[in-house]
Amino acid sequence: MGIVREKDMNWKNLWPLLHKEVILELRQRYALSGIVLHVVSMVFVVYVASVKPSPPVWNTLFWLIVLFASINAVVKSFIRESGARQLYYYQVVDPATLLLAKMIYNALLLMVLGGLALVAFSLVSNSPVQRWPLFIGVLALGSASFSVAFTFISAIAAKADQSATLVAILSFPVVLPILLTLLRLSVASFAPSTLSGGIWPDVRNLLAVDAILVALVFVLFPYIWRD
Amino acid sequence: MWWKLTSVILLLYTILAGFLVPLKSGIERVEPNTARTGEQVTVRFYGYNTFFSRPSEVPIRVWLYYNSSYALMADVVRPINDTILEATFRMPINLPEGKPFVLLNALADHPTEGASILPIAFTLHQTPGSTQIPLDSAWTARPVEKLHPQKGFSFPYQNILYETIRNTYFHVPMWFVLLFLFAASVWYSLKYLRHPETEYDRRAAAYAEVGILFGLMGLASGMVWATYTWGKPWSNDIKQLMTAVALLIYFAYFVLRGSFSDPEKSARLAAVYNVFAFASLIPLLYILPRMFDSLHPGATGNPAFGSQDLDNTMRAVFYPAVVGWTLLGFWIADLRIRFQRLKDRTLGLD
Known part of the structure; x- marks a missing residue:
């Protein structure tokens, strides 16, 4: 190949890559505003359709909005840059660093989107959330988990043609355990106080699933990246 | 060749033994199944495979017993036919441990x-106003003892399950x-990633294809079983959903696999997804079902798949069945592989 490739991750490259993602996002502003509009319109649909959702329905609707907004936000991760530029990255950075930068960036993006969805959805419907710190914590954890799963799946799907459909199909089973755990955790934040020991098994499960995913993703990503 | 023959022999054995070995005798129900203290009651026992x-x-x-220390023996026992028996009990004047009612097992x-x-066949209620102390001597006079074992090779009789235990x-x-097939599939995906x-x-x-086939068969046989034990084929049980x-x-x-035109790319990305998917099956099949209530054995509050559910006679059929079905699965997969190999060679892909 003639290119000296470092085996270890190069942390020095992480910051420029992250910076590049933000620049790209701001440059292609239509993508970002598209997703924001997507969130807002879904919230509006819910508002028009049901006047007062009960707490379990509120919970389900909220996480569905977040889930589909997340898929749409992450799906473009690997397709928005041209093949030539991908080849350039391939030569200058290590795949793990590139993936980590994309995952961190997507996690932040999803947190912002989740926060936006939460604000918009709470405005149009009475939110049953009573313990806001817990709920926001769950949302942050959820965004990070979604980011790991969707970033990786979108890397696979980017190699195929109909990537948006593929991401939904491929990630659904992988994300389901995460989503179910998140739903249970957010129900815990609807009561003014529950036993604090009650949520930890779920949090632990979620972190365990995330740990498995992260480990796998870093092992497998180089095989996708190489073309 | 030897393993294909083993598979056939083991599966024949499974089918023959699984369907022909009788169930142990059991009691289906008793009538009436409730009484008050101090009464004289004639209870009908309806047996299953009994003589x-x-x-x-x-x-x-015949006994109605509370636990190993408190039991009531019938005074008169009159068999009507092989499966119906009438037993007359003189109920004691009070209940052990001062309870308002007790659930008794029929034997x-x-x-x-x-x-x-x-188990839990009969409810005995305390008649209001009767004395609690001292405990009626009928409870301890004739304890359950010197039981006779059931002889012969037979499967356990369990209420609700009855003959479906053969499933x-x-x-x-x-x-x-x-799981074996999916594991084999992942193993070859990993090998592919190392040497394409x-x-x-x-x-x-x-292996993934045949694994799906066995998954569908497991789901179908589970649904048939659920129809008779849970009341309906699909009850949105977490185990069913996860499956x-x-x-x-x-x-x-x-x-x-189908969404790429380039076979090399398709094989590589499918291998990556296979490894990823198999790893995410573990939380799906083992962690999550434990978080929700389930009717399935092995879940919260249900007996696990262990020594209680599987006695020695069942083990003698179950383990050969697992080996037989596994060999059959790999046999089907082997045929698929050979067929595909010929097809690829004809098309010049390999």
């Missing part, structure tokens, strides 16, 4: 055919085979 009227030197003994012991039990040899091995050879990809795909999702993962695997 109440078969002659014997010693008469049949009939035939000297040559052995003992059969129905253990057909439903449960499907999951074993499914078409043969490995072919094997990974074939459906696990199959969706592998359907997605085949959708992914």
Whole structure:
């Protein structure tokens, strides 16, 4: 190949890559505003359709909005840059660093989107959330988990043609355990106080699933990246 | 060749033994199933596979018992036919441990055919106003003792399950085979990622395909079983849902395989997804179902799949069944692989 490739991750490259993602996002502003509009319109649909959702329905609707907004936000991760530029990255950075930068960036993006969805959805419907710190914590954890799963799946799907459909199909089973755990955790934040020991098994499960995913993703990503 | 023959022999044995070995005798229900203290009651025992009227030197003994220390023996026992028996009890004047009511287990012991039990068959209520102390001596006068074992090779009799217990040899091995096949598929996917050879990809795909087949068979046999034990084929039980999702993962695997025109790319990305999907099956099948209530054995509050559910006679059929079905699964996959290999060679892909 003639290119000296470092085996270890190069942390020095992480910051420029992250910076590049933000620049790209701001440059292609239509993508970002598209997703924001997507969130807002879904919230509006819910508002028009049901006047007062009960707490379990509120919970389900909220996480569905977040889930589909997340898929749409992450799906473009690997397709928005041209093949030539991908080849350039391939030569200058290590795949793990590139993936980590994309995952961190997507996690932040999803947190912002989740926060936006939460604000918009709470405005149009009475939110049953009573313990806001817990709920926001769950949302942050959820965004990070979604980011790991969707970033990786979108890397696979980017190699195929109909990537948006593929991401939904491929990630659904992988994300389901995460989503179910998140739903249970957010129900815990609807009561003014529950036993604090009650949520930890779920949090632990979620972190365990995330740990498995992260480990796998870093092992497998180089095989996708190489073309 | 030898393993194909083993598979056939083991499966024939499974089918013959699984369907022909009788169930142990048991008690289906008792009537009436409730009484008050101090009454004289004649209770009808309805047996299953029992031989109440078969002659014997010693008469049949019948108890309603609370636990190992408190038991009521019937004064008069009159077999009507092989499966119906009438037993007359003089109920004691009070209940052990000062309880308002107790749930009693029914037990009939035939000297040559052995003992059969129905747990929690009878409710005995305290008549209001009767004295609690001292405890009626009827509770301890004739304890449950010298029971006769049931002889012969037979499967356990369990309420609710009855004859469907035989499905253990057909439903449960499907999951074993499914996991073995998916594991084999992942193994070949990993091999493909290390050394990209078409043969490995072919094997990974074939094992996944046959794994799906066994998953569908497991789901179908489980639904048939659920119709008779849970009341309906699909009750949105978490185990059923998780199984459906696990199959969706592998359907997605085949959708992914089909969405590339370049076979090398398709094989590589499918291998990556296969490894990823198999790892996410573990939380799906083992962690999540434990978080939700389930009717399925092995879940919260249900007996696990262990020594209680599987006695020695069942083990003698179950383990050969698992081996037989596993070999059959790999046999089908082997045929798929050979067929695909010929097809690829004809098309000049390999």
